[in-house]
Amino acid sequence: METRELRYFVAVAEELHFGRAAHRLGMAQPPLSRAIRRLERRLGAPLLLRTSRTVALTEAGEVLLQEGRAALDAVDAADRRTRRAALGAHPGLVLVVKAAAAGEFLATLLEAYAVEPGAVGVDVQLCGVGEQEPMLRDGRADVALLHLPHDSADGFDTEVLHTERQVAVLPAGHPLASRARVRLAEVTALPGLPMPRWPDPDGRYPDGPGPQVRDSTQLYRLIALGRAAAVLPESVRTHLRDDLAAVPVDDAAPVTTVIAWPAHCRSRAVADLVRVASAVAGGQRPNRSPSR
Structure with a gap:
């Protein structure tokens, strides 16, 4: 063919x-x-x-x-x-990350990797929900932070960084916001607060009653206005405004963040970045690779 x-x-x-x-x-x-x-x-x-x-x-x-x-x-x-390799011996790495996940961990990772012997430049690209996987598959990125089970890691090599529970993000004044914990069915069945609809990689939205959203900023505004609710990884707490509340969802599946790269990759720079990411996630100092 x-x-x-x-x-x-x-x-x-x-x-x-x-x-x-x-x-x-x-x-x-x-x-x-x-x-x-x-x-x-x-x-x-x-x-x-x-x-x-x-x-x-x-x-x-x-x-x-x-x-x-x-x-x-x-x-x-x-x-x-x-084409990128033709730019030079060390063309740099493209790391793609969901914008809402670009927090303290990412900053610490980039700082720790930058002092590695032979470190190359890292171009961090922030994207919307579900965009990291296709960017890694079609070569626009060398490495990605994926969130399982929402993203697919099929065909990639991965290293687990951390696993976290999920929370319901609600308007601060909602009756459920004062609860210590909720169940998933309680959140998904809230009258007047439908779950958001995210686009697929082709930009198409699934059918449903919830609002169409493209990024976390838009979603948080809709929730604060009482137009939606969402179930998200617990780490979103650090980004929430005062008019939003996060309540643990007891029976929601945990979210596992992994660093992923193409299975056939033999890049020393990618290997070093993965090693540093694993060490940072474990709260350890990276073991330095030998100078080239």
């Missing part, structure tokens, strides 16, 4: 509409349809079920969509990382 064919198929599989896929790809619909049929003939399997009104994926098409996305991410990552 050619990369071009994979891009064609993924566009059709995601849009489930040849017209929209052709527009997205900047091409006419007939050659796109012919390209997909040629791909099906070469693979010896139908990838799409077509009617006059609908397009659906076959089981084989579902497999190729998942594998094709991964393959295209790998191609993009190879392109970006090769």
Whole structure:
């Protein structure tokens, strides 16, 4: 298969509409349809079920969509990382972090890594919810802080940094705000305070009654106005305003923060950053790596 064919198929599989896929790809619909049929003939399997009104994926098409996305991410990552490597022997690292998680730990990590022998520059990029994983997969980042189970670490090497419980973030004057603890069902069923809806990596929001949000600042304002509630990692307490309250949720799954990097990575700089992150998370002084 050619990369071009994979891009064609993924566009059709995601849009489930040849017209929209052709527009997205900047091409006419007939050659796109012919390209997909040629791909099906070469693979010896139908990838799409077509009617006059609908397009659906076959089981084989579902497999190729998942594998094709991964393959295209790998191609993009190879392109970006090769271009960055051409800038010099030590082009630096790109570390991507969810903006709401950029707190004291990150500052301590960067300070500790900066004094390592042979440390390279670290470009910290703050992103919205769920954006770290695709940035790491497609080569825009070398290292990421991910939060399990909300992010997927499939295909990455990881080191666990810490695990924390979750809290319900509520308006300070709400009756539940004075409780010592709550249960998840109590929070998700609050009248007038729906859970927020976050966009997926493609910018699309799931269906539901909650407000559409893109960042923590927007979310906190909505909660303070009595328009939403949220269940978030306990570390958000350090960012909360006076008009918000955080109450532990007894039965919410804990959130584990990991530092993640591509499984095939052989970068000494990445290895050093991971080692320092693990030491900082454990409250230890990093063991210095030898000078290069």
